[in-house]
Amino acid sequence: MSARLYPAHFEAIASALQAIFLKGNYADKEISRVLKEDKKRGSKDRAFIAEQTYGVVRNYRLLKHLAELENPTSREDFWRLTGAWLLHNGTNLPGWKEFGNLSRERVEERMATVDDKRAVRESIPDWLDALGTDQLGDNWGATLTALNEQAPVVLRTNRLKTTPEELIKALAKESILTEHIAADALLVTERRNLFATKAFKAGHFELQDFSSQQAAPSLDVDPSHTVIDACAGAGGKSLHLAALMQNRGKLLSLDVHNWKLEELKKRAKRAGVNNLETRAISSTKIVKRLTERADRLLLDVPCSGLGVLRRNPDAKWKLNPDFLERVITEQADILARYSRMVKPGGKMVYATCSILPRENDDQVDRFLNEEAGKDWTLARKHTYLPQVEGYDGFFVSVLDRT
Numbered sequence: 001m002s003a004r005l006y007p008a009h010f011e012a013i014a015s016a017l018q019a020i021f022l023k024g025n026y027a028d029k030e031i032s033r034v035l036k037e038d039k040k041r042g043s044k045d046r047a048f049i050a051e052q053t054y055g056v057v058r059n060y061r062l063l064k065h066l067a068e069l070e071n072p073t074s075r076e077d078f079w080r081l082t083g084a085w086l087l088h089n090g091t092n093l094p095g096w097k098e099f100g101n102l103s104r105e106r107v108e109e110r111m112a113t114v115d116d117k118r119a120v121r122e123s124i125p126d127w128l129d130a131l132g133t134d135q136l137g138d139n140w141g142a143t144l145t146a147l148n149e150q151a152p153v154v155l156r157t158n159r160l161k162t163t164p165e166e167l168i169k170a171l172a173k174e175s176i177l178t179e180h181i182a183a184d185a186l187l188v189t190e191r192r193n194l195f196a197t198k199a200f201k202a203g204h205f206e207l208q209d210f211s212s213q214q215a216a217p218s219l220d221v222d223p224s225h226t227v228i229d230a231c232a233g234a235g236g237k238s239l240h241l242a243a244l245m246q247n248r249g250k251l252l253s254l255d256v257h258n259w260k261l262e263e264l265k266k267r268a269k270r271a272g273v274n275n276l277e278t279r280a281i282s283s284t285k286i287v288k289r290l291t292e293r294a295d296r297l298l299l300d301v302p303c304s305g306l307g308v309l310r311r312n313p314d315a316k317w318k319l320n321p322d323f324l325e326r327v328i329t330e331q332a333d334i335l336a337r338y339s340r341m342v343k344p345g346g347k348m349v350y351a352t353c354s355i356l357p358r359e360n361d362d363q364v365d366r367f368l369n370e371e372a373g374k375d376w377t378l379a380r381k382h383t384y385l386p387q388v389e390g391y392d393g394f395f396v397s398v399l400d401r402t
């Protein structure tokens with residue numbers, strides 16, 4: 001590859017990386033920040049900065065090894081990591097002083113030493129590599145490799161306003177090429193700024209991965225139902241549920257964070273959704289008062305996010321064993337308490353964007369074997385894996401209440 005390289009791009013990448021690794025800031029926010037600092041950049045330059053920054057975040061441990069840096073802190077250190085990433089991908093580097101003695105030969109020599117060190121090669125903390133091996137056995141290696149790739153961009157057509165066929169045509173007029181892959185899902189085959197399109201502003205689609213689009217349809221909702229989305233967040237799945245309910249029936253979106261529900265309200269307005277009400281879970285009473293009110297319940301619970309590392313690669317550096325234990329305890333509590341909101345004869349979907357059985361199958365098994373789960377049976381479950389279906393790692397289980 002012989003891309004033209006500019007010092008200003010490396011400056012922007014290094015600035016984003018310093019904030020991500022030294023201050024613990026989110027990668028997507030930092031990339032937006034540095035891109036906003038120079039609005040004159042064209043789309044290729046913006047894409048270069050975003051892609052290289054994500055590349056370094058994804059491959060941080062490997063790049064520290066290749067660039068022979070124990071603990072990068074300075075601006076030059078992050079230039080050097082980015083340089084090592086480009087060399088590793090076959091790009092020649094200019095002789096800028098920040099790169100120091102980096103050379104293709106040395107990077108190749110260092111690369112040859114990691115064949116038997118998966119955690120370094122795939123850039124993952126040792127504790128996570130051990131956990132993945134313990135949880136997924138032989139599947140872990142392929143999952144890890146797939147999670148280090150760039151995520152495909154998938155849209156969900158908002159059927160309240162358009163159809164996949166009409167949306168494909170409307171987006172093509174704005175030079176965005178898409179392919180209908182399933183139900184409401186379109187795969188974007190040419191990356192562009194989707195949020196600037198007329199179709200987005202008019203609420204004709206939402207960005208939502210293929211795997212995540214499997215949760216709402218699994219609830220088998222209809223326009224007569226009362227549906228509760230109990231961990232609704234900013235409402236990706238609530239909006240999907242509203243469309244499947246044809247904007248009828250009653251949809252109640254709950255979350256412990258009111259600011260997320262405020263964001264959901266804005267998105268609902270854009271999407272033309274009007275069967276939805278939001279309510280913050282400010283005390284345990286909110287859930288108690290809803291005992292046996294719902295025909296359908298979605299529990300898209302907080303999780304490790306290990307299935308969506310392609311999209312949020314910085315999460316692997318922020319996650320820690322204590323957080324994982326806490327979130328597992330919280331998931332079990334949510335399943336046991338919130339399931340009481342379902343009427344006899346109703347249905348519930350328990351979902352996570354994790355690939356770990358401890359957050360998925362084990363939680364469902366435990367629930368079914370305890371007092372809270374005595375009226376419940378498992379109808380089906382599936383773990384979507386990035387190396388199998390090709391999209392985010394995701395778990396969906398469907399449970400029926402007798």
Ligand SMILES: C[S@@+](CC[C@H](N)C(=O)[O-])C[C@H]1O[C@@H](n2cnc3c(N)ncnc32)[C@H](O)[C@@H]1O
Nearest residue numbers: 230231232233235236237255256257300301302
């Ligand atoms: C995986 S996210 C939900 C994503 C959302 N369903 C979507 O499709 O966009 C999990 C959500 O659970 C919320 N949450 C955390 N603890 C909770 C609790 N105890 N009860 C309800 N929601 C909770 C978080 O604030 C977060 O928004």
